[in-house]
Amino acid sequence: MIAKLRGIVDFIGEDSVIIDVNGVGYLVFASRRTLSMLPQKGGEAGLMIETHVREDHIHLYGFADNAEKQWFALLTTVQGVGAKVALALLSVLSPTDLLRALAAQDTTALCRAPGIGPKVATRIVGELKDKAAKLNLGPVAAPVATGAPTATTSSKKSAKQAKGDGIDAVGMEPVVDDGVVLADAVSALVNLGYGRSEAFGAVGKAAQQAGDDKTLDTLIRLGLKELSA
Template identity: 50%
Template structure:
């Protein structure tokens, strides 16, 4: 099984890239966001790989970081979501955006992905709700040459504070996400905790 590829970008087309590793070109399917972070032909690239083996094909799916890969794997557990649909969802929603959409039960955001109708979007946010807290939101293995996204400090601190008060991480994450939607991304840590408690009390 292939778990990671490090080489050079040979080409990017549609839903995949060809990564040249020592003269061997690997076809790697990836989300639009990951493909956009790869450089031009000849640029260094390093992708985490999820290898899928079937009787008629071996498919490689590439990810910019472990968080995106974890979301991909989690999405595959939702009935009706295959690898291509999972990548489609990750093409319109970065991992942190998908986490917020699931926590807020925002099926409209998920339905923006190609191949995802309202019913499937509802199933995704419903079945993924309890898994949000188990998937970290950090960037752990960025594509070579790409700058990692900044961690959302106050949000993570607020979630940790609520977890320390005895709430489940998924519940705390959902509450803080709803507060941020109402108050904006620049809400103070104290406000996130206080109003998060109010959300959890409802």
């Protein structure tokens, strides 16, 4: 079973990339978020891989970081959400955005993805809200200005500007994004005696209120305010 690929980017398509590993080209399907972070043709990159084996095919799905991979696995457990729809959802919402959407039960945000209607969005929220609260997303990775230019070079993103858009590739380093702070805030409320599900919902609402000020202290304070309301 293939869990990770590292090689030379040979071709980037609309929903996939071909990575040359020692002369063998692997076709890897990925979200637009992940594809946008890859270096241009000839650059070296690495992706975390989910392998799906069927009777008539073997498909490889690539992810920028462990958070995106975990969300893909979780989303595909929902009836009506296959690999293609899961990638479409991950193309329009980052792992952190998904966490917020489920915490706030924001089905409108989920419906931004092609293939996701109100019925499926409601099912995703209903089935995954509690499960998402238990995800250990960890840090994502962000690009460092070394090596070959990325596919988004024209936007001149710096490592700080790309925070949260990370990818596990050569010339990349881990950074902590909002998702980690949200998870820490949920854990803090659970340690205070609140249920994980209610803590998750409270932190989701707190994140919306906090805006750009999503520090751990702020999220805990606003979360406690929500829980005591």
